[in-house]
Amino acid sequence: MDTGEEQIRRGVTDAAHHIGPLDISLQAVAGKIRNRRRLLGGTAASFGIILIGSAAWGAAIMFSPAAAPNVRPAGQETTPSGIPFPHQARSYACGNPIQPPVAHETGNDALDFRVTSPRRTPSGAPEITVTLTARKAASIPVPLTPTAPRILLLKDGKIVAGQDSNTAPSPGVPTPTFSGTQLGVAHALRLAPGEHYSVTVTLPADAVCDGHSWSELWSPGEKTTLAVIASDRALGRTHPLDPHALNPDPLVVQEQPLQNVPAP
Amino acid sequence: MPSWEEALELLAQGRGTALKRYGYLLCGSEADASDLVQEALIRVFARPRRDWALPALEAYVRKAMLHYHLDQTARRRRWLEIMPRIADRRDSPAADASTERADVVQLLQELSPRQRACVVLFYYEDRPLQEIATLLDCGVGTVKRHLDDARKRLAAAWHVTSEG
Numbered sequence: 001m002d003t004g005e006e007q008i009r010r011g012v013t014d015a016a017h018h019i020g021p022l023d024i025s026l027q028a029v030a031g032k033i034r035n036r037r038r039l040l041g042g043t044a045a046s047f048g049i050i051l052i053g054s055a056a057w058g059a060a061i062m063f064s065p066a067a068a069p070n071v072r073p074a075g076q077e078t079t080p081s082g083i084p085f086p087h088q089a090r091s092y093a094c095g096n097p098i099q100p101p102v103a104h105e106t107g108n109d110a111l112d113f114r115v116t117s118p119r120r121t122p123s124g125a126p127e128i129t130v131t132l133t134a135r136k137a138a139s140i141p142v143p144l145t146p147t148a149p150r151i152l153l154l155k156d157g158k159i160v161a162g163q164d165s166n167t168a169p170s171p172g173v174p175t176p177t178f179s180g181t182q183l184g185v186a187h188a189l190r191l192a193p194g195e196h197y198s199v200t201v202t203l204p205a206d207a208v209c210d211g212h213s214w215s216e217l218w219s220p221g222e223k224t225t226l227a228v229i230a231s232d233r234a235l236g237r238t239h240p241l242d243p244h245a246l247n248p249d250p251l252v253v254q255e256q257p258l259q260n261v262p263a264p
Numbered sequence: 265m266p267s268w269e270e271a272l273e274l275l276a277q278g279r280g281t282a283l284k285r286y287g288y289l290l291c292g293s294e295a296d297a298s299d300l301v302q303e304a305l306i307r308v309f310a311r312p313r314r315d316w317a318l319p320a321l322e323a324y325v326r327k328a329m330l331h332y333h334l335d336q337t338a339r340r341r342r343w344l345e346i347m348p349r350i351a352d353r354r355d356s357p358a359a360d361a362s363t364e365r366a367d368v369v370q371l372l373q374e375l376s377p378r379q380r381a382c383v384v385l386f387y388y389e390d391r392p393l394q395e396i397a398t399l400l401d402c403g404v405g406t407v408k409r410h411l412d413d414a415r416k417r418l419a420a421a422w423h424v425t426s427e428g
Contacts, residue, residue, distance in 0.1 A: 026272065026273060
């Protein structure tokens with residue numbers, strides 16, 4: 001090592017060691033972290049809702065004709081806003097239930113989340129429109145390449161129909177519409193209060209499980225649940241969902257009867 | 265496994281000073297160093313993580329500090345470029361080169377942000393060249409060039425002969 005290098009090393013070390021201890025308010029930092037985590041969580045909720053067309057969903061929207069059961073497991077970790085943490089790899093095979101936990105959610109402070117009543121298409125498969133309306137100014141990230149969400153129909157809590165958005169998005173390609181301002185190249189939408197973003201999805205005609213039919217599922221009196229499921233990759237997560245991980249995605253649930261609403 | 269709040273407290277109490285010193289060498293001001301540490305802590309702890317072990321967290325925070333600092337300096341430079349009539353183009357006051365023992369931090373500020381980062385990472389953090397290259401998302405040759413340029417400029421200011 002030459003003299004110059006020694007001098008540089010000594011110089012930077014001496015300079016650094018004259019510095020006093022870190023003088024920040026940990027309480028303030030923790031508060032800002034909580035705010036940002038809450039913001040990320042809120043974004044996650046709206047993101048999951050918005051990204052119906054994404055292959056990466058973290059939210060589930062459930063419709064049920066029965067009184068809303070409390071699907072929130074006791075003792076489940078919750079976010080500050082009370083949304084449970086669903087953090088697990090999920091399997092959606094025919095005949096299986098959706099693994100808990102799930103939560104009831106109709107949006108957050110900034111966004112109102114509504115699923116308009118499903119419409120029965122000529123094939124018998126349901127068409128669902130999800131609309132996000134801004135309660136106050138909001139910026140919503142959207143996928144660059146929209147694909148169909150994973151939509152499931154459940155009977156007695158078990159999957160009886162659905163499509164896998166991750167592998168077979170077509171033909172349920174969502175058709176997003178919005179009244180806000182598009183930012184950049186479809187990376188985000190800015191919604192003013194009252195403006196909305198909505199996505200319409202139609203299940204493929206052959207999305208019903210063996211042993212079931214669309215007619216059966218639409219029959220009056222049938223207690224059929226519709227769920228829109230998301231993975232967590234929309235949030236940039238690259239590792240599998242983990243039930244013990246911190247700050248997981250909220251699982252959004254909305255319940256309403258599966259009743260055909262004729263197109264206007 | 266500690267909660268993020270516990271991890272934050274442990275990291276700030278145990279490694280806060282070291283982080284601030286690192287930030288000071290990067291940005292040249294105690295106040296800016298504290299702000300840099302604070303912003304990096306917020307960025308690191310706001311993200312979901314499975315591992316809140318302190319060594320990994322400190323590495324995340326240092327990396328966040330480096331990138332945030334480089335981003336900020338690049339942003340400030342762009343701003344200064346488009347506001348030549350209003351703002352001073354210099355990021356910091358010039359060092360008094362005639363003074364043999366010029367303040368080392370002031371001299372560091374005379375370097376480009378990436379040269380400075382290389383100097384801090386190599387001479388203060390004792391990071392290998394390959395690791396510095398990875399952190400800065402550049403080649404080892406680029407790191408060597410930055411270090412060489414920095415050495416020459418610092419040596420000139422210190423009136424020492426720079427070799428290698």
